[in-house]
Amino acid sequence: MMTNRERMLAILEGKPPDRIPWVPRLQLWYNARQSEGNMPERYRGLSLREIERRLGMGTPARAGKVFNIRLVGVEKHETVKGGEVCTEYRTPIGCVTEVRTRSDPLAPYVESGLLLECPIKRAEDYPVMEYVVEHTYYEPAYEAYLAYEREVGEDGYPQVGVGDCPFHHFLLNLVGYNSAYFHLVDYLPQVEHLLSVMEGGEMERLWPVVLESPARLLRHGQHFDSQMTPPHLFARYIKPYYQKISPALHARGKVLAYHADDDSQAILSLIKESGFDMADCLATAPMVTLTLQEARRAWGSNVIVYGGVPSVLLEKSAISDEEFESYMANVFRTVAPGDAFILGVSDNVMPRSQIERVELVSRLVEEWGRYPVSVP
Numbered sequence: 482m483m484t485n486r487e488r489m490l491a492i493l494e495g496k497p498p499d500r501i502p503w504v505p506r507l508q509l510w511y512n513a514r515q516s517e518g519n520m521p522e523r524y525r526g527l528s529l530r531e532i533e534r535r536l537g538m539g540t541p542a543r544a545g546k547v548f549n550i551r552l553v554g555v556e557k558h559e560t561v562k563g564g565e566v567c568t569e570y571r572t573p574i575g576c577v578t579e580v581r582t583r584s585d586p587l588a589p590y591v592e593s594g595l596l597l598e599c600p601i602k603r604a605e606d607y608p609v610m611e612y613v614v615e616h617t618y619y620e621p622a623y624e625a626y627l628a629y630e631r632e633v634g635e636d637g638y639p640q641v642g643v644g645d646c647p648f649h650h651f652l653l654n655l656v657g658y659n660s661a662y663f664h665l666v667d668y669l670p671q672v673e674h675l676l677s678v679m680e681g682g683e684m685e686r687l688w689p690v691v692l693e694s695p696a697r698l699l700r701h702g703q704h705f706d707s708q709m710t711p712p713h714l715f716a717r718y719i720k721p722y723y724q725k726i727s728p729a730l731h732a733r734g735k736v737l738a739y740h741a742d743d744d745s746q747a748i749l750s751l752i753k754e755s756g757f758d759m760a761d762c763l764a765t766a767p768m769v770t771l772t773l774q775e776a777r778r779a780w781g782s783n784v785i786v787y788g789g790v791p792s793v794l795l796e797k798s799a800i801s802d803e804e805f806e807s808y809m810a811n812v813f814r815t816v817a818p819g820d821a822f823i824l825g826v827s828d829n830v831m832p833r834s835q836i837e838r839v840e841l842v843s844r845l846v847e848e849w850g851r852y853p854v855s856v857p
Contacts, residue, residue, distance in 0.1 A: 482499060483498055483499045483500075484635035484636075485502060485504065485538075485539030485540070485635065485636055485637050485638075486539075486633070486634070486635045486636065486637060486638050487635070488500070488501075488502040488539070489502050489504070489539065489637060489638035489698075489823065490638060492785060492820075492821065492822070492823055493638075493697070493698060493736050493758075493785070495782070495820070495821070497818075497819065497820065497852045497853070498819070498852055499851065499852060500819075500846065500847075500850040500851045500852055501813075501816070501819050501822060501823070501824050501846060501850040501852070501854065502539055502823045502824065503537065503538045503539065503824045503825075503842065503843065503846045503850070504538060504539035504540070504541055504637060504787075504823055504824070504825050505538060505541070505790070505824075505825045505826040505829075505830055505839065505842075506541050506543075506762070506825065506826060506828070506829045506830060507529060507532065507533060507538075507829075507830050507839075508529065508541075508829065509829045509830065509831055509832055510829070510830040510831065510832055510834055510836070511529045511532065512832075513832030513833075514832075521836060524836075530636065533636065534636070536839065536840065536843045537843045537846065537847065538843060539636055539637040540633060540636040540637040541637060541640065541825075542629075542633045542636070542637040542638060542639045542640060543639075543640050543642065543700075544629060544639075545626050545629045545630065545633075545639035545640065545641040545696060546622055546625060546626060546629075546641060546642070547621065547622055547623060547625075547626045547641055547643070547690065547691060547694035547695070547696045548619040548620060548621055548622050548643075548687070548690050548691070548694075549619070549620045549622050550617060550618070550619060550620075551617075551618045551619075551620055552570075552613070552616060552617060552618075553616045553618060554572070554573070554612075554616045555570055555571065555572050555612070555613050555616050555617075556569075556570075556571040556572075557569070557570055557571075558571060564582055564583065565580055565581065565582050565583075565597065566580070566581045566582070566583060566594060567579075567580050568580075568581070570600065570609070570610075570613050572609055572612045572613060572616075573612075574608060574609055574612055575605065575606075575608070575609040575612075576609065577600035577601065577606050577609045577610055577613070578598065578600060579596065579598055579599060579600045579654075580596075580597045580598035581594030581595060581596050581597060582594055582595045582597055583595075596653075596654065596657070599654065599655055599656050599657040599660070600655055601655045601656045601664070602656075602660075604668050604671055607668070607671040607672075607674070607675055610655060610675060611674070611675055611678045614675075614678050614679050614682050615678060615682060617682060617686070618686055619686050619687045619690045620690075621690050621693070621694065623694055623695055626639070626641065626694065626695055626696055627695055630695075638697075638698060639696065639698065640698045640699075640700055640738065640761070641694075641696040641698065641699050641700065642700045642701075643687070643691055643699050643700065643701045644687075644701060645701070645702055645703055646701065646702045646719055646722050646723065647676045647679035647680050647683070647718075647722065648676060648710075648714075648718035648719050648722070649702060649703065649704065649705065649710060649719065650679070651672065651675065651676060651679070652709065652710070653703075653704065655675075658709060676718065680722060684725075684726075688726060688729065691730075692729060692730070692733055692735075696735070697734065697735050697736060698735075698736045698738065698759075699730065699735055699736065699737055699738065700738045700739065700740055700761055701726075701737060701738070701739065702719075702723075702739035702740065702757075703739060703740035703742075704740065704742065704743045705719070705739060705741070705743060705745055705748060705752070706743035706744055706745065707743075707744050707745060707746050707747035707748055707770075708744070709743070710748065711747065711748075712747055712748055712751060715748050715751045716751060719751075719755065720751055720754060720755045723737070723755035723756050723757065724754075724755060724756060726756075727755065727756025727757070728756065730756075731756070731758075736758045736759060736785075737756060737757050737758050737759070738757065738758065738759035738760070738761045738785075738787070739752070739757055739759075739760065739761065740761045740762060741760035741761055741762055741763040741764060741787075741788070741827075742762045742763075742764045742827055742828040743764060743769065744764065744769035744770055744771055745760070745763075745764075745769075745771055745776075746769070746770050746771040746775065749771075749775070749776065749779035749780065750779060752780075752784065753779065753780055753783055753784055757784055758784065758785060759784065759785040759786075759787055760776070760780075760784055760785070760786055760787060760788070761787045761788075762787060762788055762825060762826075762827045762828045763776060763786050763787060763788035763789075763827055764788070764791065764827045764828065765788060765789070765791055765827065766791070767791060767793065767794075768791045768792070768793055768827065773786070773788075773789060773812060773815050773816075774815050777815055777816065780821075781821075782820045782821035783821070784821070785821045785822065785823065786816070786821065786822050786823070787822075787823040787825050788823075788824075788825050788826070788827040789812045789816070789822070789824050789825065789827075790809070790812070790824065790825065790826045790827065790842060791826075791827055792826050792827060792828060792829060792830065792831050792834065794808060794838070795826065795830060795831070795834035795835055795838045795839065796831075796833055796834060796835065797835050802838075802841075805838055805841070806841065806845070809841075809842060809845050810845075810849070810856050812824075813845070813849045813850065813854050813856045814854075814856050816854065817853065817854040817855065817856070818852060818853030818854050819850070819852045819853060819854040824842070824846065824850070826839075
């Protein structure tokens with residue numbers, strides 16, 4: 482019998498596993514139970530990893546890193562006030578500021594601060610942000626990665642986040658969705674110059690470090706969406722970037738993933754053409770319009786689907802237990818015989834999810850998930 486690490490590696494290498502890997506993200510549910518003091522009796526006193534093992538699932542192992550970020554000639558100054566964190570990036574040519582919140586009610590459930598104020602607000606902020614980008618360096622942290630891989634052991638295989646692509650990072654974190662498309666009209670030359678500086682900095686200083694790293698499964702990019710990154714913008718700003726880096730990654734035997742918890746129905750072909758090997762936490766109906774069947778038809782076994790269980794269906798109010806089991810039967814039928822598929826929850830097992838449904842999935846994986854998959 483394979484270990485969860487071996488199952489993950491088999492999928493990454495295009496080989497058949499003994500059964501479908503079942504690797505959901507249980508952290509938010511676990512944090513909520515610990516915070517609220519209502520952990521089910523059968524799991525009380527157990528660590529997250531111990532619960533994962535009891536449920537027969539792998540650990541997502543998403544905390545690996547292969548570099549540390551160092552700013553040179555830029556002063557990063559943080560102040561905390563009223564649950565908000567204000568970060569100033571002070572440079573010789575000016576200052577940009579972002580504000581995030583880490584309020585106590587959210588702390589058990591979220592993994593990073595919620596962005597309230599983006600650093601780029603006006604045309605004058607662009608050269609300052611370019612200065613920050615040009616003075617950002619990536620220092621190898623290979624020993625930290627290897628130590629983490631040893632700690633994960635046979636329970637899973639590390640997935641290493643290496644940031645977002647320049648265009649989506651601009652949309653989400655530098656300007657914000659609410660303002661980004663106004664900037665694309667009002668400040669297009671500044672936007673495109675910043676994007677070229679960001680891409681150049683990554684090619685010169687980030688990717689050599691990543692390519693030489695011992696990590697194999699790399700997550701680069703997130704939240705690509707049919708509305709927020711529609712086909713014409715994806716084709717113009719995102720696809721060419723990935724077509725530059727994906728061949729180099731593949732030449733080193735590395736797997737390129739993106740975090741896919743948005744509706745990618747209209748950009749499926751572009752994702753494949755960009756050179757992606759995996760869609761991590763792929764969101765599917767009823768959470769979005771995209772269905773698992775549509776993704777499999779578009780990608781075949783060329784893009785690994787990591788998902789299959791929309792988190793909303795783990796809530797008791799969503800559908801009945803019988804309907805949930807029927808839904809899962811269709812998932813197994815869709816992915817049969819089980820190539821290029823990792824069963825997970827899109828995006829997380831949420832705080833109000835029913836752990837009984839997670840337990841049911843574990844039983845169904847044992848019953849139906851053996852390779853080649855067959856559902857009665």
